[in-house]
Ligand SMILES: C=CC1=C(C)c2cc3[nH]c(cc4nc(cc5[nH]c(cc1n2)c(C)c5CCC(=O)O)C(CCC(=O)O)=C4C)c(C)c3C=C
């Protein structure tokens with residue numbers, strides 16, 4: 001029998017992390033895809049290495065075995081009036097302080113953010129409620145400091161307006177295009193965007209997550225939502241879709257980042273002495289090491305490409321990568337941004353340029369965490385000259401590159417049809433369900449009221 005401490009550790013590692021089912025998950029993928037049954041989010045992790053061989057970073061949704069059908073649907077669509085949709089996926093953020101707790105609830109209720117073992121899955125919502133209530137005061141302080149809400153919706157809408165280049169390019173090919181925004185945790189929700197896509201009778205769809213690198217917790221989570229909606233609907237399950245899973249390796253993105261860095265370096269008195277400090281949003285280590293999230297590999301490759309581009313321009317500064325914004329009682333990717341800043345200060349680094357690299361819009365973690373908290377920490381630690389590269393937002397070269405990515409992805413659109421996963425049927429067995437509920441409740445009671453868990457909440461680790 002497992003000891004209580006060991007159980008707590010095991011449960012802890014599932015809180016804000018993906019469950020240790022990777023080998024089972026990978027077996028599932030092989031089984032499922034070989035039977036051509038389902039496109040699963042897990043398959044999308046496997047797409048990481050595939051993308052490396054695919055310079056455009058494009059991986060069509062829908063397993064290859066659907067190819068024949070997809071071609072059929074596609075040619076059918078083209079015969080009728082072809083109407084292209086572009087769905088921009090993003091995280092979403094609270095518009096007001098009042099929205100913070102419900103926004104956090106949506107975030108923590110996501111099984112790709114808090115992945116509980118099967119036995120505890122019925123606790124997802126109560127746990128999300130508990131954590132969102134405990135976390136909300138700290139979160140609200142942050143949003144209050146940046147004007148009382150997240151700027152994400154506004155910036156994403158501006159990015160859509162600036163995507164005129166995309167419309168012009170497609171309309172020149174006689175392809176009318178509609179651009180939609182689907183947020184994962186706040187308005188306008190992905191579900192709303194999809195309903196609009198359906199009403200507009202879109203015939204081909206390109207899905208573009210606004211995260212340069214793929215993570216289970218971001219792009220993976222949004223794709224899972226899409227997959228769930230699409231397989232329930234006859235029209236959507238036949239719609240040819242192309243998903244651009246990651247695009248950090250695109251020339252236009254790398255160049256745009258190098259341009260911004262070069263410009264900010266030029267503002268320092270001695271640009272060549274500045275430490276280039278990339279700060280990426282972290283993920284729990286278990287995502288990468290157990291669930292196969294390609295996020296860390298893609299991040300490192302992304303930094304390498306940007307630094308190479310700077311070298312091509314004669315910029316040879318030292319650089320480093322660290323991870324910020326950890327939440328909860330589990331291990332996150334290291335090194336941690338706050339610890340590295342202190343170390344650099346102690347080592348005598350005097351000038352530092354911070355570069356947010358996992359997200360393309362200004363948000364709470366750039367405007368509050370980097371600009372306020374980390375800046376203060378850096379200055380206290382001995383760094384004298386601080387700079388921060390702005391997020392790409394609507395930088396023209398970046399938006400043009402996204403438009404190109406969409407145009408390149410269009411021909412590979414395939415139907416995303418996917419019947420229900422067999423394993424989900426287990427939950428319909430009433431005896432199994434009752435047994436699970438009984439033992440799950442006892443275990444949950446013991447674990448959540450253990451001193452260690454209570455301490456984690458009291459110390460505001462969430
Ligand atoms: C690539 C980007 C992101 C990854 C990876 C990511 C993973 C991740 N995030 C949390 C928990 C929180 N994230 C929060 C806000 C937030 N996260 C991202 C991006 C990534 N998250 C963005 C852009 C934002 C900001 C949205 C905005 O309103 O401006 C929050 C809320 C803020 C707070 O309380 O700190 C939480 C909580 C986890 C647990 C996770 C990986 C498992």
Ligand SMILES: [Fe+2]
Pocket residue numbers: 281325
């Ligand atoms: Fe986050």
